[in-house]
Amino acid sequence: MQGKEYLLVLSGGMDSVTMLYDYRERIAAAVTFQYGSNHNRREAHYARLNCERLGIEWIEIDLTFMASHFSSSLLEGADAIPEGSYDDENMKSTVVPFRNGIMLAVAAGLAESRGLAGVMIANHSGDHAIYPDCRPEFIRSMGAAIADGTYEHLELFAPYTSLSKGEIARRGKELGVDYSLTYSCYKGGEKHCGKCGTCVERAEALRYAGIVLNDD
Structure with a gap:
């Protein structure tokens, strides 16, 4: 099936915004979830x-x-967010238990209600070690649950699963994505703090893609 067939889970961060532009011809709608994190709004x-x-x-x-x-810690205020590298031990406290599972379940219901073919999510390889609900095993299992739990056997489409954030940023550069119109800081301030793990990862991805921003 081609055309406007997917519902995208869209946070407003680099990865999902890149996917929005990358697959815009196939995305019928995008859903953003307010779950109370520091940076959600x-x-x-x-x-x-x-x-x-x-x-x-x-x-x-x-x-x-x-x-x-x-x-x-992602739900406890800016001071609870760890600073430093984007690695397992440093960022483990930011895990929101089964967040993607909950969001994808709701998204699947929305997609089926709208007669769409599936749901998209922009997880990537840098998330795998830290967030269980971003790993390939979870995507496979959740995809099977969504297919088995819907009359039309909806698909869970996660094309960035094996890509790094840098590779996603490079794809965004090719697409002309304006990354100044994205937000990623876990502390949730007016500007990116540049110190928390997700800010560090964002900056590394932009450097990898050769992108210079003046928004932070």
Whole structure:
């Protein structure tokens, strides 16, 4: 099936915004989830903005109950976010338990309700060690659950699973993505802090792709 067939889970960060542009001819709508993280509101602003630029429907879903009931430094305020490298031990506290599973379950229901063929997610290889619900094993299992749990056997499409964030940024450069219109800082300030793990990873990816920004 070709055409507008997918619903994209869109955070407003580099990876999902790149996917929005990369697959814009096949994306019928994008959904952003408000789950109470420090950076959620700022990311959502850019998710909406990029959808408006491309003429793609944007949906916002409230999952803020997660902030009240789930344990994660990502839900506890800027001071709880670790600074330094984007590695397992340093970033483990930012895991929001089964976040992608919850979001993909809702997204699958939205996609089936709209008669679409599947759901897209922009996980990548740099996430695998830290976040269990970004790993290839999870994508395969969740894909099977979505297919088995929907009448039309919807697909979970995750084409960036084996790519690094740098490779995604390089693809975005080819597409002309303006990364100043994305947000990634886990501390959630007005500007990227440049110190938290996700800021460090973002800066490394931009350098890898040869992209210079003046927005941070």
